[in-house]
Amino acid sequence: MSRDAIIGSLIIFFSLGFILYIVLWSRKTIERIKKKKLQSAREIIHDIDGRE
């Protein structure tokens, strides 16, 4: 397998993985915002930072 193929395959793999991660994280965040009835961006960021 050529170097281009290896690098390219890794990029494809990480791209798809990144998209999946973003969607799953977003879904979790949406549910959390709804559950805790958070409103402004500041409240949400504060809650996320606290969670992480």
Add this chain to the structure above:
Amino acid sequence: MDENKSQISAELSRELTLFHITMMGLGMMIGAGVFIGIGNSISLAGPGGMLLTFSLNGVIAILTALSYAELSSAIPKAGGAYNFARLAFGRGPSFTAGWMEWFASSVAGSLYAVTFAIYTIRYFEGLGLLNWLPFSNQIGEKCVAFFIAVFFLYINYRGASETGKIGAFLTLGQTLFLLFIGVLGVIVVIIDPSRLQNINPFLPNGWSKILITMGFTYVAFEGFEVIAQAGDEAINPKQNLPKAMLYSVLIVTFTYVAVAFASIIAVKAGSPGVDGPVWEWIGSFKEKGFGEAVSRLIPFGNFFLTLAVIFASVSALNATIFSATRASYALGRDRMLPKFFARISPKRNTPWVALMYTGGIVIAVALFLPTQDVASSASIMFLFLFFLVNLSVIRIRYNMGDELSYGFIMPFFPVLPILAIVCQAVLAVLLHHVSLIAWIIAPVWIVSGIGIYYFYSRTRAISTADEILVLEEEQSEPEEEQYSIMLAVANPANALELTRTTYFLSEAKNAKVSLLHMVPVPEQTPLSDAEKFMMEGKEGIIEAMLCLVLRFPITTTIRYCRNIARGIVGAVKEKRTDMLILGWHGKPKGHLFRLGSTLDVIMERAPCNVAILKGLGNQKFKRILVPTRGGPNSALALELAGVLAEKDDAEVVSFVVKGIKSKVDAKKVTDTIFERPHINLERIKTKFVKSNNSAEAILKECEAYDLIILGFTRDSLIRQFTKETVCHAVAKKCSKPMIIVKASGGIRSWIKRWL
């Protein structure tokens, strides 16, 4: 009953679930880009480059989808980029956003029309049916593109649409078909690993070509932004709009990569007709490369593929036409463009002028530009549009982050939107390698738009009530325990007639009553604008209400919806109605619907008791017949009969028809029902008859009665499709006043629930 409840409110019917709006985005995205893009991109970037193209475009798309998701959750009202830019930067950039969106959607529509034409001509050419044509296939493609565009412009003018459940399932089918192709590709590789050699060389033309192919295939990833326009009609928009956008990009990216992979390995190297590397062979067909590859992968591949492309492209064409029309309509409505753009057809209630101008762009681009230039023009305009949206999300977060109520915010802010801006700028710049025409058209359009704004719109734009569009969802008040009856009126002229019976029932139940009038609005017109011109329905119901309010305390709601049945069912659920009452003219339409397309759906789906009144007028009833079969519907029928009998001092007869050879104990049927609460046994007599034809027996008995109250059938779904039910047979033929009832929770089969 509480007094002075007489008020009229107008509301929009929220009918679209997460599934519907996700399919809406998917339907727009899977339109043409992938079908056209595979052949063109593989010829430039090679097999590995094509896979990288779709993967990396997916990443850029998800970055912009995050911006749209955040903004839509904070500003769920319909409008999309036009509203976002207005909030962020004011009217000038807002006009530019709407102006770009109009052109971008129109050009995308051209692409879908051209894609439909290419694959249709390709299919018939393959069957040898086009040899007689006196002109080339290219001219044939242009002709077909013209006619399909005109057809869907007409469909949009009429207000018809394939949206709703049918459209959603068509999109689901298309997506599953493409995923099936992807899965098939993986299976083929497992069976014959030598096919992986098709991927070598991975990047025959180097890394530099990838950015170019990403540019002109980016149009395959536009479509999720249309979900933002569903803000007025989506259920739980703050949560569902962002989810739908992100899900649609996720599904589409994985689908495209799978399909691209399957295309590469579809053909074995050295097969008949394949000279040289497989990727070069696919690339030689340009926009038809995908079709050529996949048709060799599956039996009857050519036919299924053509079918899939046709469905995908017409679905996306229909959606982009009304999306583009809405964009120009909004500009006309706000006087940023001449006000004739906002003109609504009095007959069709569609924005016909905006539609006409949109059609002009769609047809002109489809006819006069080569396919690659069409795709590039669409891509570049969307890149500029998304560039503006990514800027808007940054500005709005910084300026208004504490004021808005967000349902979602993106991670790694502001790195991700800045990254999106940079990537989109790079892709847009590099597109000049593919299409110089696109790089001329796009700036000309934008600059002309800026000119129109400065010399025309700036002094004429009107301030709208939602200049700053921050719409909170109404908090519903805690529901009272009082029994709730809703009377849904299609024809205000019938309201008084229906209300008399409704009022008797509400007195007996000590219920509160609301009057609901549904106004269907075509897809082409935003629901939020319907109230301004749908005066016909409003005036009629106001007249009825003014008449009624003197006699009955009643609240009135006018509800704007896409589909009457869905709107009524939605209203019932939202207002937690215990009983829904409707009128029926007594003439079933067609053989597919028993009572009518609206009533059948309501009877199936309304989660409450339902009573349909036919021909009751203002009569008094002395003899009431209730055909009884057992079950909750019969029990409800007897309960209602008891209420009406009490009012008019009438006699009620529970009529049981038993089959001649049936061994069922008919008396047991009635005894079981009579044990239920709310049934007034004092007024009920029972009559038993033996007959093998229940409908005939009931119709014969009806003659001696003033009113028939019938329970809706409980026959199985299959039986209902193959044989007319008793209820429907009686309802059609009986000329007496009638009430058809269905109890909450009656008629359920999992098939019906799913359908």
